[in-house]
Amino acid sequence: MSDVSVSLGANKYGKAENRVVRVLRDTARHEIADLNVTSQLRGAALTDSYLQGDNALVVATDTQKNTIYAFAKEHGIPSPEQFLLRLSEHFVREFEWIEGGLWQAEQYEWERIVVDGSPHDHSFVRKGQGTRLATVQVVDAATHVTGGVKDLVVLKTTGSEFAGFPRDRYTTLVETDDRVMATSVTARWRYLPEAVEAGIDYNGLYAEVQQVLLETFATVHSLALQQTLWEMGKAAIQARPELAEVRFAMPNKHHFVYDLAPFGLENPGEVFYAADRPYGLIEGTVVRDGAAPAARAWLDIPTSI
Amino acid sequence: MSDVSVSLGANKYGKAENRVVRVLRDTARHEIADLNVTSQLRGAALTDSYLQGDNALVVATDTQKNTIYAFAKEHGIPSPEQFLLRLSEHFVREFEWIEGGLWQAEQYEWERIVVDGSPHDHSFVRKGQGTRLATVQVVDAATHVTGGVKDLVVLKTTGSEFAGFPRDRYTTLVETDDRVMATSVTARWRYLPEAVEAGIDYNGLYAEVQQVLLETFATVHSLALQQTLWEMGKAAIQARPELAEVRFAMPNKHHFVYDLAPFGLENPGEVFYAADRPYGLIEGTVVRDGAAPAARAWLDIPTSI
Amino acid sequence: MSDVSVSLGANKYGKAENRVVRVLRDTARHEIADLNVTSQLRGAALTDSYLQGDNALVVATDTQKNTIYAFAKEHGIPSPEQFLLRLSEHFVREFEWIEGGLWQAEQYEWERIVVDGSPHDHSFVRKGQGTRLATVQVVDAATHVTGGVKDLVVLKTTGSEFAGFPRDRYTTLVETDDRVMATSVTARWRYLPEAVEAGIDYNGLYAEVQQVLLETFATVHSLALQQTLWEMGKAAIQARPELAEVRFAMPNKHHFVYDLAPFGLENPGEVFYAADRPYGLIEGTVVRDGAAPAARAWLDIPTSI
């Protein structure tokens, strides 16, 4: 021990992973929204909760949880972005010492079960193809909103090559002009503040961006996963004027051609071993030219998978 | 220590979780099969590998792995059941001291990415809705085959009640005539040996059984998850004459009505907390009357989720 | 559909993964037991809950949960085995139509944090080395008890070889007289009924068996993982007269010598790549000679990892 003096740096606190399911049952045709919501608050006045254990200004994490569930009833969940915006406005407005925070959501999509050819009114099967993401960040009196998707697993059996890379003492990789390329896309897109202000059809945008990402992955002849990432981001921004930038993390999920030569068999790209680890990890951001940068929008939001 | 004497009881050994991806690329329209295959062998003659470390009869787990990948090339993977049958026949026939074994597979389904309205030739997105299961068991000179599905997550927002249960000192649960019911279906169906012998359209059957399970879940007015399970199994067996029995493990994934009364809000089945643990765990088997029982078919196959 | 008739086969139901933490605070030196408990019931009379949704005899899974927590208070948790025995006796005695069931527990061990050289009275750090297991099975009017451990991860850097195995067309594995051997031990031991009857120091036995397993793994010069498994089981049974049999599932967690030759480096067993999948999967049971067999003791208990 000693007389070393220390100070409190960056901090935030809240309640994580509130699993809220909202059912709209106004008619016999029910609708559901299934979210995992995290709420965290920041404020210089909270310093004493760390230094002294003084909780006088600590909006309890339990209160944050209650608010999430109450708001699901009071305001509904038209989209994760709008739901998080509501929450953020509440905490910043209701408690003057709360300067900002980070609100995050995952949304799990459900499809109606088809019975005799018709989608059922109140029975659903989880879609399982990608998880929708959203965040709202309030910092320095500005509000930033992102949407996104993760766990969107795609694969192409041809139309991908990798060659022309430098070789050093530690390079053994053989060049290829035809390989399997597979990845699990994590993409987060930041909305232009003026678009947020004007109002966005977040659900329609999500569907469209997801489709654009898939189509671009499918149709780009890939010289590198980096290039595919770039083309996917470019296509998304070109498709939707609301997007300021798209940030990707894409593992290169290696599929190795299994060596069948010892068994007297050829293997012209037919049998693969799908490896777990290690994997390539390609990250990049595609930015709309002219969009004002907003580094703080991404504060504490994981960059990677 | 002591002169206590011991013997070797039940045993098997092999290579687990071989991730094999098979691409059919005979035409520009590629097909893929994506499997996780486990192969394990049994035989009285293997006792000495345990007792003495004598490996003279131990078909190496590495050899089992190589065989899986080689067979993917030589025989293709028309269905997981047929692929496992091929493997089982090989090991039992090729090595006279191998009396049997257990072969298991998971299959991950992929959909073609739709580009400009048309399914793409060689680009896929993982379906993510349920994982297909298959096993082949060879024991006591008989071969048993099962198919199945797991992680098929379904939910209904009404049409489910739970009441009439006995009450004792430890009972606090309130009866309900309208609740959310959600589960993640694990179902394994055993094929009748005569159907296996005659040949089965395993892929068509899988699609049909999955659809029957979903439809039944959707349309049965549920008095208990047990009853829903029973109706699902009955419908599957009635739909497909190849099925001898269907074994289910279905967690009751509780969705609790969040208490909003402290906030002056009503909550008539609109806002739920989706709990992780604990969960109900309902298991049951539905058996076709007249089908010969085959307890050994299920040897070492997990009953539960 | 059709007039196909079906019947209910094997079934059970209950509440899974009840996370109960029991604190003994009679003195300033607190004790804790941290368990994950699953309770499931069986009985022919429960058939109508499946066939008709008639819940008149369904001891609610919520009631089973309440009972677990109430019993933690009323009877304490001296050991997981004793706690499950209490639960099993209660359900079978209290509800005449409950013929049996399966009760399972995981126990997470905690160590006291050492402060100034002394173990603290009420602050703990999770041990993280193996998870303790226990089950009680009541079936056909008999009660069977097992203990066990899982996730006990061990590795030896030498003293392991693998050679002498048969070679066929698909064999490429090279023999080795010195390899890294690593596994994650899952072991379940069945107690002799007469020992259960007489009373067992379950906690002392667990500590001793775990130590015997570790010592045997360490000291046996291994010719195959099968042989190591056998020696571990034999040593456990020789150490403790209460054990009827020990059932193991041991993955062979492969550590491959990384090929450094392309870089002009030798690699005499120094640098390894630790692979995830596939892995060897070795299973076996070591049985005390003369112990009465009890196949039903293992009903629905997972054999594998």
Place this chain on the structure above:
Amino acid sequence: MSDVSVSLGANKYGKAENRVVRVLRDTARHEIADLNVTSQLRGAALTDSYLQGDNALVVATDTQKNTIYAFAKEHGIPSPEQFLLRLSEHFVREFEWIEGGLWQAEQYEWERIVVDGSPHDHSFVRKGQGTRLATVQVVDAATHVTGGVKDLVVLKTTGSEFAGFPRDRYTTLVETDDRVMATSVTARWRYLPEAVEAGIDYNGLYAEVQQVLLETFATVHSLALQQTLWEMGKAAIQARPELAEVRFAMPNKHHFVYDLAPFGLENPGEVFYAADRPYGLIEGTVVRDGAAPAARAWLDIPTSI
């Protein structure tokens, strides 16, 4: 599509989760280091790999992997920090267009198995208590080094209260002066650049900081998890002059007193339900006064659990 123009923003790429195990076998008493290493590179010159798929400057992720394994042989792994420093120096020096990158490691600790009272020479059991962390960041011509720990799970059965928090419409939480407090500590500490320069006993420091964190958790009477976090960070910085700051993410793993009143039982802090989700999530950084700030040190390093 359109004539929208876009640019490449932040990016990096590499190979993730290389599982490398290094054995020192110079004497009969072997030593092991077991790491999970991720290497990622950055450089403005890499832009064309994204924009054009031009790989001329792309040090292949496979080459990065090979380098990791080769360096484990050539330079050994005295500590994760030193190993990552070596890697970072290599890539930045060897490839002039590589401006920097992020290197990350997890280290899994092993204990010697004790046989007849003596630690064994070459047999180990995985410790399982916390995972060691390290990162090296090279950015803007500066090198930043952090150490850390995650999954260090601690619990105290008393000595924790939570009261005095504000109440609004959505507050229902009851104040408590005695609760169970449990968390899983993730802590990352940044080393002062001058200490890195001078050389640090990273292994000794890790052991000491972990012990200081545990002791502080144990002995601080907690008014809030925030306060415990602060005291833990302060104690670490006071204990080791090499530390510039410590960043924590600590989930409040709720243990709820189970309501036994309906069963006529009291529950004075004896029986708890350990919940999974939601959980509190408390984050904060403790900074040595006078240490130069280094925001870029934390670039892309996850803040949370």
